Amino acid sequence: MASRTRSTWPIYPAVALLVVITMFPFLWMLISSFKQLSELYTVPPTWIPVAPSWTNYLNVLFESNVPRYFLNSVIISAGSTAIALALAILASYGFARFKFRGRTAAVALIIVGQLLPTAAIIVPLYVVLNWLGLLNTYLGLILAYLILTLPLSVFMLISYFRGIPVELEEAAIVDGASRLGVLLRITLPLSMPGVVAVIVYAFVTTWNEFIFALCFALDSSTKTLPIGLAEFTTEFNTDWGAVMAASVVMTVPIAILFLAMQRLFVGGLTAGGTKG
Amino acid sequence: MRVSKRFVGPLFVLPALFVLAMLVFYPLVYTFVLSVTDPAGNYVGLENFRTMLDQRLTSRTLQNTFVYVGFSIVFQIILGTAVGILLNAKFWGRSGIRALIVVPWVIPGIVAATTWGWMFHTEFGIINYMAQSAGVIDAPVGWLTNPSTVMPALITVNVWKMFPFVAIMVLAGLQAIPEDLYEAARIDGAKLHHEIYFITLRHLRPVLASLTLLLAIWGLNAITIIYAMTRGGPANRSIILPIQIFRQAFEFFQFNQAAALSVMFLLITGVLMVIYVTVFAEKE
Numbered sequence: 001m002a003s004r005t006r007s008t009w010p011i012y013p014a015v016a017l018l019v020v021i022t023m024f025p026f027l028w029m030l031i032s033s034f035k036q037l038s039e040l041y042t043v044p045p046t047w048i049p050v051a052p053s054w055t056n057y058l059n060v061l062f063e064s065n066v067p068r069y070f071l072n073s074v075i076i077s078a079g080s081t082a083i084a085l086a087l088a089i090l091a092s093y094g095f096a097r098f099k100f101r102g103r104t105a106a107v108a109l110i111i112v113g114q115l116l117p118t119a120a121i122i123v124p125l126y127v128v129l130n131w132l133g134l135l136n137t138y139l140g141l142i143l144a145y146l147i148l149t150l151p152l153s154v155f156m157l158i159s160y161f162r163g164i165p166v167e168l169e170e171a172a173i174v175d176g177a178s179r180l181g182v183l184l185r186i187t188l189p190l191s192m193p194g195v196v197a198v199i200v201y202a203f204v205t206t207w208n209e210f211i212f213a214l215c216f217a218l219d220s221s222t223k224t225l226p227i228g229l230a231e232f233t234t235e236f237n238t239d240w241g242a243v244m245a246a247s248v249v250m251t252v253p254i255a256i257l258f259l260a261m262q263r264l265f266v267g268g269l270t271a272g273g274t275k276g
Numbered sequence: 277m278r279v280s281k282r283f284v285g286p287l288f289v290l291p292a293l294f295v296l297a298m299l300v301f302y303p304l305v306y307t308f309v310l311s312v313t314d315p316a317g318n319y320v321g322l323e324n325f326r327t328m329l330d331q332r333l334t335s336r337t338l339q340n341t342f343v344y345v346g347f348s349i350v351f352q353i354i355l356g357t358a359v360g361i362l363l364n365a366k367f368w369g370r371s372g373i374r375a376l377i378v379v380p381w382v383i384p385g386i387v388a389a390t391t392w393g394w395m396f397h398t399e400f401g402i403i404n405y406m407a408q409s410a411g412v413i414d415a416p417v418g419w420l421t422n423p424s425t426v427m428p429a430l431i432t433v434n435v436w437k438m439f440p441f442v443a444i445m446v447l448a449g450l451q452a453i454p455e456d457l458y459e460a461a462r463i464d465g466a467k468l469h470h471e472i473y474f475i476t477l478r479h480l481r482p483v484l485a486s487l488t489l490l491l492a493i494w495g496l497n498a499i500t501i502i503y504a505m506t507r508g509g510p511a512n513r514s515i516i517l518p519i520q521i522f523r524q525a526f527e528f529f530q531f532n533q534a535a536a537l538s539v540m541f542l543l544i545t546g547v548l549m550v551i552y553v554t555v556f557a558e559k560e
Binding site: 029044094100103115208226229233 | 518
């Protein structure tokens with residue numbers, strides 16, 4: 001007789017292998033970040049630091065531009081996330097609740113915006129930002145990052161708004177509320193999980209972004225953390241200890257934020273992804 | 277004042293569309309203009325395209341781009357699907373593992389690049405040490421400096437970074453498959469590989485098709501890992517199209533030729549985007 005469930009195949013070894021593959025680089029990053037240069041440059045490498053030290057972290061936090069880059073990253077990510085959220089809430093509501101001429105074309109344009117390879121527009125974007133005097137400014141990067149965050153935010157929120165019963169809104173409209181009032185007082189409060197997913201998604205995307213920052217941020221007044229990490233590597237010499245410590249510093253906040261929010265984030269993303 | 281009903285929907289949508297148009301469509305049009313003019317703004321026809329296509333580097337770049345994106349997608353899809361299926365099985369600690377494996381995907385690309393760069397280090401890298409201890413290689417391999425290993429090494433990093441995304445999407449697709457299909461198959465005596473082939477993969481086909489296109493578009497766009505690990509070297513063995521655009525523009529300051537490259541790049545991705553939009557926007 002065939003059994004109804006299957007438990008015979010080796011799940012646990014496969015899971016263990018999976019965890020090793022995904023986590024080993026982080027483990028090695030952490031171990032290396034506590035080693036001093038002489039120990040990093042030894043063969044064979046040691047699995048546990050012989051003389052663990054905070055030197056690399058102190059270097060990164062107090063003797064480099066990292067704190068300033070951290071501040072720049074926070075301002076740029078927060079600014080871009082806030083603008084993307086405001087625009088996406090309005091647009092998604094329009095798409096989710098109204099039929100109008102040109103709607104399909106508008107959706108197609110947003111999909112193009114989402115899929116467009118950013119590398120293809122760095123050159124004209126550089127020229128345009130230069131012309132507007134926005135090169136090497138917070139506002140310039142904040143605007144550029146909207147290209148990355150706005151389209152997917154719109155799709156994530158469309159699918160969320162669709163899940164909220166129209167009847168709730170109709171009652172309020174009968175009572176004389178405006179459409180904007182309905183959105184802000186009824187639909188939006190019910191969509192908080194979707195809004196949080198959009199915030200996390202937009203923040204993480206802009207926090208991680210590299211190539212726009214590389215092209216449009218010219219000095220330490222606007223450079224972001226990913227650029228700071230790349231700057232530890234020069235053509236002739238790389239301070240691997242500092243690089244690993246800076247990598248840990250950059251990974252930890254994102255990992256914590258993500259793990260705390262992961263249920264929402266993954267749920268919102270798969271909803272947006274399969275719809276988009 | 278009340279707005280005519282007809283215009284309410286478009287009014288909500290307009291601000292976002294306006295911003296996207298300014299940030300995306302204006303630069304797009306401008307790319308085409310730049311690609312057919314010289315630095316003084318004079319129309320030069322296809323001169324910039326001819327200059328770029330005459331360079332031997334460009335054909336090397338195109339070849340590298342297809343190798344990098346193609347092999348990355350194959351392994352991302354295979355590994356991601358396998359992991360998605362694995363994580364759909366019931367086992368102890370499942371939700372924790374599901375969260376954990378997504379971490380490579382959420383961390384900054386630059387962190388993945390530098391960490392793997394250190395692991396691939398020729399003299400002091402852990403990968404050479406472990407491979408030598410295991411007897412796989414006799415002498416340290418210069419993974420990122422040897423022309424024949426640089427691409428496989430970079431593809432490995434790209435696959436490691438992106439397979440969790442595939443796994444999560446596949447997992448979402450799997451959860452939409454009714455459990456009774458499997459039960460019915462088991463009662464009929466189906467083997468595990470029958471189940472995976474006839475039920476799981478059949479149902480996953482639309483998800484995998486959409487993922488393949490997404491991965492192709494993102495892969496074409498992925499500068500960070502290669503730029504940070506090799507800058508396109510050694511001897512241009514790992515240079516891909518977006519990196520050549522970047523170098524042409526910001527290292528050689530030839531914006532018009534960079535724009536010509538961008539237009540070629542857009543044509544390649546444009547084909548993929550048209551397929552994606554026509555196939556998947558229908559459902560929207």
